[in-house]
Amino acid sequence: MFFRLYKYSIFQSVRCKLVLFWNVIFPVVLGTLFQMTFGGYVEEQVIFRRIPVAYASEQEDGAFGQLLKGLEEDSELVKVQTAEYKKARQLLKEGNVEGVFCEEPDTGDVTLIVAEQGVNQTILNSILKQYQRAKATFSNIGRENPAGIQAAAVRLEEERRYLKAGSVTEASMDCLLDGFYSLIAMTCLMGATSGLSAATDFKADATSLAARRAVAGASRMSMLLPDLAAKITMQFLYAAFSICYLSFVLGVELGEHGGLMFLTALVGSALGIMIGFLVGVVGKYSYGVKEGLCIGFMLVSSFFSGLMFQSMARIVEMYAPALNQVNPATLIAKSLYSLNIYDNLGPYFHCMGNMVVLILVLGMASFLLVRRERYAAV
Amino acid sequence: MGTVIEIDNLVKRYKELIALDHLKLTVEEGEIFGLLGPNGSGKTTAINCILALLYFDKGSVKVFGEEIQPNSYEIKKKIGVVLQNVAVFEELTVQENIDYFCGLYIGDKKLRKQYVEEATVFSGLEDFRKFYPKKLSGGLLRRLNIACGIAHKPKLIIMDEPTVAVDPQSRNRILEGIQELNRKGATVIYTSHYMEEVEQICSRIAILDKGRCVAFGTSEELKGMIKTGEKIHLEAAGLLPFHLEEIKELRHVYKVDYREGMLEIRCSGGKHNLVHILDYFGKREIGFGRVYSELPTLNDVFLEITGKELRDSAE
Ligand SMILES: Nc1ncnc2c1ncn2[C@@H]1O[C@H](COP(=O)(O)OP(=O)(O)OP(=O)(O)O)[C@@H](O)[C@H]1O
Ligand SMILES: [Mg+2]
Numbered sequence: 001m002f003f004r005l006y007k008y009s010i011f012q013s014v015r016c017k018l019v020l021f022w023n024v025i026f027p028v029v030l031g032t033l034f035q036m037t038f039g040g041y042v043e044e045q046v047i048f049r050r051i052p053v054a055y056a057s058e059q060e061d062g063a064f065g066q067l068l069k070g071l072e073e074d075s076e077l078v079k080v081q082t083a084e085y086k087k088a089r090q091l092l093k094e095g096n097v098e099g100v101f102c103e104e105p106d107t108g109d110v111t112l113i114v115a116e117q118g119v120n121q122t123i124l125n126s127i128l129k130q131y132q133r134a135k136a137t138f139s140n141i142g143r144e145n146p147a148g149i150q151a152a153a154v155r156l157e158e159e160r161r162y163l164k165a166g167s168v169t170e171a172s173m174d175c176l177l178d179g180f181y182s183l184i185a186m187t188c189l190m191g192a193t194s195g196l197s198a199a200t201d202f203k204a205d206a207t208s209l210a211a212r213r214a215v216a217g218a219s220r221m222s223m224l225l226p227d228l229a230a231k232i233t234m235q236f237l238y239a240a241f242s243i244c245y246l247s248f249v250l251g252v253e254l255g256e257h258g259g260l261m262f263l264t265a266l267v268g269s270a271l272g273i274m275i276g277f278l279v280g281v282v283g284k285y286s287y288g289v290k291e292g293l294c295i296g297f298m299l300v301s302s303f304f305s306g307l308m309f310q311s312m313a314r315i316v317e318m319y320a321p322a323l324n325q326v327n328p329a330t331l332i333a334k335s336l337y338s339l340n341i342y343d344n345l346g347p348y349f350h351c352m353g354n355m356v357v358l359i360l361v362l363g364m365a366s367f368l369l370v371r372r373e374r375y376a377a378v
Numbered sequence: 379m380g381t382v383i384e385i386d387n388l389v390k391r392y393k394e395l396i397a398l399d400h401l402k403l404t405v406e407e408g409e410i411f412g413l414l415g416p417n418g419s420g421k422t423t424a425i426n427c428i429l430a431l432l433y434f435d436k437g438s439v440k441v442f443g444e445e446i447q448p449n450s451y452e453i454k455k456k457i458g459v460v461l462q463n464v465a466v467f468e469e470l471t472v473q474e475n476i477d478y479f480c481g482l483y484i485g486d487k488k489l490r491k492q493y494v495e496e497a498t499v500f501s502g503l504e505d506f507r508k509f510y511p512k513k514l515s516g517g518l519l520r521r522l523n524i525a526c527g528i529a530h531k532p533k534l535i536i537m538d539e540p541t542v543a544v545d546p547q548s549r550n551r552i553l554e555g556i557q558e559l560n561r562k563g564a565t566v567i568y569t570s571h572y573m574e575e576v577e578q579i580c581s582r583i584a585i586l587d588k589g590r591c592v593a594f595g596t597s598e599e600l601k602g603m604i605k606t607g608e609k610i611h612l613e614a615a616g617l618l619p620f621h622l623e624e625i626k627e628l629r630h631v632y633k634v635d636y637r638e639g640m641l642e643i644r645c646s647g648g649k650h651n652l653v654h655i656l657d658y659f660g661k662r663e664i665g666f667g668r669v670y671s672e673l674p675t676l677n678d679v680f681l682e683i684t685g686k687e688l689r690d691s692a693e
Contacts, residue, residue: 001481008470008478015469204431212465212526214448215429216482217455223482373448374433377392378426 001218002226009230019194023235027187027242034179035250050079051120052096054088057103064103064110064131071127078127089113099124108135117315125314178337180252182307185332187242188265189301191235191272192279192294198227199280199366200287205375206280220373228273235269236262255340260348264339267355268332272298274362275328281369298329305329331355380407380443382534382565383428388437390423390589397423398434399589405567410560412580413569414676420589421569422462425538428567429459441534455483458532458564460540464523466511473498473507476525483530497529500555502548517544524552528559535559535566541575553579573676583676587684597676604682605632606674607647610655613667615639621662628654 013019050072055065068080081088081097088100092113098120100113112128114121200206202224204214213223240262246252254261276294285293304327306312313333316324324330335351342348383405390398397420405411413421426432427439430446439446441453466475476494484490498504501521511519524540537556541549557579560566570576576583577597585593585600593600607630617636625643626634630651633644645651652671659666 001485004481005478008467008474011474012467012469208461208463208465209467211426211431211463212459212461212479213482215431215454215457215459215461216479217451217457217530218482219449219451373430375431376433378431 001222005223005226006230009227010234013194013230013234022193023187023190023238024241026190027183027238028245031180031183031242031246031250031252034176034183035252050077051098051123052079052081053124054091054097054100055080055082055103056085056088056100057082058105062103062105063108063135064101067127067131068101077123101128122314177252177254177340178306178313178333180246180254181333181336182302182305182329184239184242184246184265184336185268185305185329186298186302186307187239188235188268188332189272189275189298189329190238191231191269192276192298193291194231194235195228195273195276195278196280196287196290196294197276198224198231198273199277201227202370203281205284205378206287211378214373220370228277231273232266232270235272236266239265239269255336257339257348260339260345261336264332264335264352267352267359268328271328271332271355271359271362274359274366278362278366278369281366301327301329305333325354326358328355328358331358381405381440382407382442383567384438384440384443385424385428386438386440388424388427388434388439390420390427390432390434397589398427400437401586401589401591403584403591403594405565406582407565408560408563409581410556410566410568410579412576412583413567413586414571414573414576414583414680415569415586416571419586421586422538423589424586425536425567425569428536429454429457455530456533458528458530458535460524460527460535460537462538462542462569464511464519466519466522466526468511470510471507472503472509472511472514472522472525475511475522476529479526480529483532493529493531497525500528501525502551517548520544521548521552524555531564533564535564537566538569539571540568541570541572549575573680577676585676585680585683587680592683593679600676600679601674604674604679605646606644606678606682608645608651608671608673609678610643610645610652610669610671612641612643612655612659612669613639614641614659614664617641617664621664624662625655625658628658630654 053068055068057065065082068078071077072080081091083091085102088097088102091097092100092115095115098114101110101124102113103110110128110131112124114124201210201213202220204211214220216223243254243261243265247254275297279290279293279297304312304316304323306314307329313324313330316327316330324334331351331354335348335355338347338351339345381404383403385401385403388398388401389396399420401420401424403424413424415421423432427434428441428446430439430448430450441450442456444450444453446453467478470478473494476497477490480490480494480497484493498507501524503518503521503525506514506518511522514522520540520543524537527537528535535556541552544552553575556566556568568576568580580597582596583594583600584591593603595603622634622636625631625641630645630647631643632646635642643651643655652669656669
């Protein structure tokens with residue numbers, strides 16, 4: 001019986017033109033727009049224009065100051081203006097510089113102050129990160145093995161060269177990629193509306209069709225499971241389609257782990273479906289209200305993962321890191337991102353693990369809600 | 379012959395509203411049982427209780443001798459359900475819909491194929507196999523709804539107003555179909571507010587009003603319960619009040635209504651009522667036009683028992 005019901009459920013999904021439209025057209029259009037606007041933006045704004053920054057320090061030749069100078073001369077990446085702290089803040093406020101680096105003369109600690117979030121700020125941030133990493137290495141080696149200082153100095157020099165060469169485009173591309181990952185996440189989460197319709201076909205007090213099924217001579221679970229399986233299958237296909245469209249048609253380099261990306265798409269789709277299903281079985285609101293809830297959730301979730309505003313995930317990471325651990329869209333996007341940038345799969349499986357836990361929690365909650373089999377009214 | 383359904387003291391409330399008020403009914407094997415009542419009398423609620431879809435406040439419902447529960451799948455497998463609201467998948471064709479529902483009961487593929495085909499023919503949907511429900515007219519949709527309910531050849535068929543919005547020709551075909559299913563051994567519960575239908579096919583009838591069973595029996599028995607044995611209508615102009623008084627004095631006559639030149643006389647049982655009345659008109663030399671006499675209908679039964687018209691509230 002499972003496969004017959006599964007088959008019919010697939011028919012149902014495939015024949016619903018509206019669902020097809022949203023799931024196929026929407027990612028295509030949005031992805032293309034992304035590529036057209038931001039693809040060009042990244043090259044123009046970042047590669048060909050120096051980022052004006054201010055450097056504030058008591059002493060002229062701080063280690064970081066040296067690095068900045070080097071960057072200015074070698075890579076034409078930044079345009080440095082040295083000023084005292086107050087003046088530097090003033091420059092930032094007036095929009096003359098995009099960021100202010102402050103270096104503590106004694107400890108060598110550097111902080112970055114920015115006025116807004118954007119591609120440029122991300123690049124500045126990544127310069128700072130590189131520096132801090134190099135510095136940590138440097139002092140560690142120095143403490144444990146004074147002879148290693150020489151080697152570390154070489155490494156620092158390498159870092160600088162690396163920054164100069166690759167990191168610029170990479171950092172900016174990362175931002176754009178984040179947008180694409182969020183787009184894939186959104187496609188998965190669009191499954192919420194399908195999950196919702198699985199719920200309305202299931203809850204006897206929601207539709208007459210559900211009531212009809214509830215009085216049939218088959219167990220409710222035997223009807224529900226094929227439905228959910230079919231909806232997850234379809235959503236996975238939609239998500240896989242957007243991945244293929246992005247990489248093969250738009251030529252976006254999403255990463256190398258193709259198989260694992262599809263695994264994310266599958267788990268992400270299941271997550272989307274279960275979110276919709278839970279919304280569907282909670283309370284007695286009309287279908288329209290619940291549909292609105294699903295779409296709203298999808299948009300908010302995608303927003304916080306950086307769909308509209310690419311550095312959003314980083315901002316959330318700074319102010320509410322817990323949110324990033326549970327926000328479905330962020331988890332999906334981040335797992336894809338992790339595949340691309342980390343050498344080991346740890347971070348990837350961390351995200352996937354969180355998703356699986358979420359799915360289980362949603363499933364349990366839904367199950368508790370649909371466990372009763374009689375209704376007060378239908 | 380056993381009892382198929384036994385409802386005892388069933389009480390169902392929707393918040394304040396009492397939808398079923400100590401309802402008591404039994405349906406015997408092999409009969410077509412009519413549940414007749416105006417809108418809101420509780421027919422659908424009763425059926426949803428029989429199907430274990432609703433919580434109820436008091437009483438018990440036994441189907442095939444067992445208290446039915448939502449997970450009584452063995453009992454439910456023997457029931458065919460045609461709900462009042464059409465319940466089919468919009469995205470599946472006529473044939474797929476029938477197959478879907480039939481498949482919830484029948485596992486064997488070959489048998490199912492045969493059953494689906496038979497149900498398609500039975501409901502006259504042969505020419506619409508590949509149609510989607512949206513493309514079907516209201517009546518055809520109703521027929522699809524029926525086909526989905528009875529394809530698996532259930533022993534007990536529960537139909538909640540299956541003929542609403544069906545044209546008279548198709549309606550007759552459906553009624554005949556139900557009788558045929560019944561001849562082949564199915565017990566049928568049929569709800570309707572069309573008394574003609576109920577009278578035509580049901581062996582026993584329960585009349586529901588405000589959640590109570592107000593009368594119960596065969597249509598003959600029901601008609602025997604009321605005073606009216608015959609209704610005589612007579613077209614006559616210019617009758618005066620004393621004429622009406624005199625007519626009322628005639629044998630068996632117990633109620634006289636005169637409105638817009640039309641005289642309605644209700645007589646209790648007994649013979650020659652019409653002769654007596656025509657005699658009177660002859661003696662008084664009053665001219666009259668059309669005259670006809672009719673036996674009481676279930677509507678009269680309902681009217682007498684509850685004091686309101688079944689038909690008025692039903693349309
Ligand atoms: N879901 C519900 N919530 C609240 N009240 C309800 C609900 N369903 C039915 N009722 C009320 O219960 C009473 C019985 O309704 P029911 O649907 O059983 O009547 P019915 O005899 O089937 O009428 P109809 O001929 O219109 O189908 C009505 O007064 C109705 O308003
Ligand atoms: Mg009803």
